[in-house]
Amino acid sequence: MPVFKPIICSRFFLRICCIVSLGIVFSFTANIDAQAALVASIRPLGFIAAAIADGVIPVEVMLPDGASPHDYALRPTNALQLKKADLLLWVGAKMETFLTGPASSLPAERCITLADLPSVTTLLPKIGEELYDSHVYDKKCRGGHIHHHGDYNMHLWLSPIIARRIAEAINHRLAELMPEKKTKLDNNLYLFKKHLTINDKNIAKILAPFRAKRYVVFHDAYGYFEKYYGLTPSGYFTANPEIQPGAQALHKIRTQLVEQKVTCIFAEPQFRPAVINAVVRGTSVHIGTLDPMGIGIALNKESYARFLSQLTNQYVSCLEKNI
Template sequence: MLHKKTLLCAALSTLLCAAPVFTANAAVVASIKPLGFIAAAIADGVTDTEVLLPDGASEHDYALKPSDVKRLQGADLVVWVGPDMEAFMQKSVRQLPEQKQLELSALDTVKPLLMKGSDEDDHEDHHGHDHSEKSDEDHHHGDYNLHIWLSPEVAQRSAVAIHDKLVELMPEHREKLDANLRDFTSGLADADKQVGSVLAPVKGKGYFVFHDAYGYFEKHYGLSPLGHFTVNPEIQPGAQRLHQIRTELVEHKAVCVFAEPQFRPAVIHAVAQGTPVRTGSLDPLGIGVALGKDSYMQFLAQLSDQYVSCLKGD
């Protein structure tokens, strides 16, 4: 009897070892949270969605951990913007089968919507900035602004592409995936109208952002940005630099300067000190928004509220 039990245990052990470990954890893996929002809506009820970057991390300088590489290797589908945005993923993604990777910026449906990068890409150059500090070149994404998740149009086309990929990979779930895409399309259209209505009263109010990330959102909703200053959160700007920024703020009659969660408040207060300009914070990655069917719509609503709260002065 003992011998039979031993053989049974050995057989079970062999079967468990032979099974691919990642199968139970396979999911749609998105590089950043906003892409996860879109993927979660399409994959709802079919497969899980996971986000590679933790809250607070930057897509510009993240380094993959061994556990991240395993998640990519075990994914049903990996969704990312592309190598000019998430350079840290390029090597790992290129090793995946083509049907399991989706590079959104390379889609034929998305390419016509890409915005050129700022003509004033290194804003500091025009102000005699000290090049011993990190410049915008460290933040360069090729010829285009690749913060494409901030475009409702690109979000819709991305949703279609994710749907089509998952139908290829999981044809048995086509009915559910079709329904999810219909729900996302409808929900996005409603959210788009609502956000447009919320932002309408502040369209003419000028402001500055520190990070040149919001072009798609601003263009879509007709907002009035006056400029951007890409400030590395690890480097405290010098007094001369802060004076230059303050001068521009006053000259352009901006009503608000927007930071981001990763920027130290001291930097923001120093820039606005001595001017009538209000300070606010914009979150381009949806920190605090949980993945779910409606999370992309919540993300748009949260961002619009962040604009309005500072521009209106509420």
Template sequence: MLHKKTFLCAGFTVALWAGTTVVAQADVVTSIKPLGFIASAIADGVTKTEVLLPDGASAHDYALKPGDIIKLKNSDLVVWVGPDMEAFMQKPVAQQAGDKNIALSTLAAVKPLLMKGGDDDDHDHEHVQSDAAHHDKQDENSDDDHHHGEYNMHIWLSPEISKLAAVAIHDKLVELMPKNKAKLDANLQQFEAELARTDKQIADELSPVKTKGYFVFHDAYGYFEKQYGLTSLGHFTVNPEIQPGAQRLHNIRTELVEQKAVCVFAEPQFRPAVVEAVARGTGVRIGTLDPLGSGIALGKDSYMQFLTHLSHQYTSCLEGD
């Protein structure tokens, strides 16, 4: 038994060392699951994709574990959004070779597509937010402290940016694994074709509910809303770790009624009682949106499943009866 255990440990140590030098054993590691969906589609049949954040965790406040650090050190490629989203990634990624990580929000092709954070998007949140800011300054300051910088960093909710992410991952893997170029090329081609098909399908599905107003708990969905012309009336909080204050909730409740909102959306990771309290007695339905794809397994079609599932979550609440 001892001999077997010693053999296993030795094998594990060799595997760790090999992972840093032998390309065939290298992994792609992504910070969050939706980036894992994109990476696993491109790396399918070539190399393994792993995700740091487990289901139910939030990029807003995650702390790396020792096992995460080892995973990052032994990875061949790290894919993340950037320091304004995953602050916890900044130090360990800085220790990686520059050509071994992709911070998607910093890519030249992505930068022009970034949306302003907070209220500076296409939807009119001004009334709710300005009232809340006037009456509930302390909560606003808390939100500002935790804001993702100037831009909305939930870029994986943009099919357009996700396509660019797929290209960037493909190009980097071709550099690292030139012998697998044909397979990587085929994977990218399939991803782009499936994304175009899924995008059209979702546009058709969401078209009948485009004019129905709703509130989201967490200000995360701007890219998806812009892509499909949805009518978001506002959000409860910028950072889901911070509960909105009483005055803001009062203003949102008023808006729910005045703007004839159809739905209020919570999230699987954050199901605050305040959502139910605000909606109670208004006739507004409560739905759930999952911006991280909990429960979806990594695979070549997982990003399409993720977008489709999110679309179904919108329609199931907005359509109602």
């Protein structure tokens, strides 16, 4: 008997350990499944969401760094994000086409479509109400793609004014879903607007000396930011970044670079076409980079202000070269 007691005790102990371990595993798995989040389609929207949801609910971003919302394809990991999401924040079908189906299947209270918000759409210029009259490329690319992605300019996150409306919409919806967190949410919204106002004045001061500088962007995406801060672009290479301009358009661009005394041409981290190098060859035009997606900026309550400041510095770093 004494020989078998340790074995019996060991087996009993092992069974207890297994039961406890399984309980821990199931509990951990349940916590993962229950760990809902506010899911933003693209990183700049995540910046705004992170400020309002700070200390309330985690924020995740669907689009990986370096990808473009214009041609992204939904991945299995994204489907899992949507499944556990308490709330989806996206611009709309005219921008993130990869989300059109999944977003339509979500309950209305679990989805904020910015393009459909009355507080936002009233601030959007329609086609025919151009932000600028001078463009170096046609308003329609080959294939009939309209540079405003539909009836409106959809690069909403580049407008400090619209960013405030987005923040208010997030605050309102989260307060509906989590009324016990309303005080925290309202305080987050207050701080977001306060920091944005301070940052806004600083950016306006930094960009003021460069308002008369002429430049060209590769992708027609920056109109809201440029209009708000009084910058004067000469135009853009292409309306649709997946469709590069043809030989005739490139010749026109090169001619205007010289005639309009353009200081810079801006590429993007996602799009650095060889045509930019070719078109500036033999001129005094500098090449810079603008990042409209905020690659590498971590999500926190100060992300959006940091994003706008980074974009400002990217403009200045090239425009100041001919001063």
